[in-house]
Amino acid sequence: MPSSSTQKFLNKRIFWVYLISGGFVLSTILFGLFISSVTIPVPNIIHIIFDNVFGWQLVSDIPNNQESIIWDIRLPRVLLAFSVGASLALAGAAFQGLLRNPLADPYTIGVSSGAALGAVIVIFFQLTIVGLGAFTLPFISILGGFIALMLVFGLVKIASRSMAIETIILAGIIMSSFIGAIISLIISLGDQDSMTQIIYWLYGSVGMRGWSHVQLIVPFMVVGMFVLLIHYRELNALALGEEAAEHIGVNVKRGKYFILGGASLLTGASVAVSGTIGFVGLVIPHLVRLITGPNHRHVLPLSFLVGGGFLIIADLVSKTIIAPKELPIGVITALIGAPVFALLLIRNRLGKGKTL
DSSP, X not given: OOOHHHHHXXXXXXXXXXXXXXHHHHHHHHHHHHOSSSOOOHHHHHHHHHHHHHOOOOOSOOOHHHHHIIIIIIHHHHHHHHHHHHHHHHHHHHHHHHHTOTTOOTTTTTHHHHHHHHHHHHHHHTOOOTTTGGGHHHHHHHHHHHHHHHHHHHHHHHHHSSXXXXXXXXXXXXXXXXXXXXXXXXXXHSOHHHHHHHHHHHHOOOTTOOHHHHHHHHHHHHHHHHHHHTTHHHHHHHTTOHHHHHHTTOOHHHHHHHHHHHHHHHHHHHHHHHOOOOSHHHHHHHHHHHHHOSXXXXXXXXXXXXXXXXXXXHHHHHHHTTTTSOOOHXXXXXXXXXXXXXXXXXXXXXXXXXXX
């Protein structure tokens, strides 16, 4: 047990990490609203948001075009980027904690690919389930991700009869490759318009969306976040191994189902509204663990905050780096995430960083 002075130091450190993370998120939101081809003063941005949220009408001489740009275009885009990044990072933290491996994330274990296949099927066939309406897309996407995850675990059990982490990662890569082939087949069978739409969607983007997409992801994000945050103790216990977790009174089987369900919910909803965006769920939880340690009581919420802020920055870069054209946000996250994660792995391998 740490001494009282050590515990106070750790608590103070965690407090500052939360404070800096919150400031980072607020800063990225402000940058996302301010930086673009049309410059709008920060006071006007704040007034527009307060006027529309609270109906205060603090300032009456703000041009209508500025209000439309902020409220109808930039704000939903920023909120969507935050929601997607936060969801993917939180799901990645949960998968890494559950599987006890920093290489685990929604993409490497096949969940993102399964969710993408579900979304592609909805887009290609223009499906609408009676009673769900617009929520057909995230529902089928979440279902596809969960089915892919179950197939991966089934394949692992058949192949090795043990849940070795390396085998799960390998099975996830195999599943992703197989699903990628099915998606390619669907694309090749479509006409030019549907092919272009699906390919652009697969690159990953939060542009050309609106409040309707924000409304699609937020309910699933809230539920998935709640499920994972209340099961942080199970993730901490599973870090000791399943047998040790059971000895200290943790219902491992039930905890696994809740964690997998919550993470799949977050992943499927994110993929449905933004396409496949890699490395967020891989890099962000790893960085957070290096700063805070392995306690999921802090890893989960901080991954949520930092992941959301990171994707806002990535989206800002994607729309400004070659303006007036835009790069797919998935390209930016890969260009940033791949080198960073490679450096982190090398650092850990050399024994200079903390171990997971």
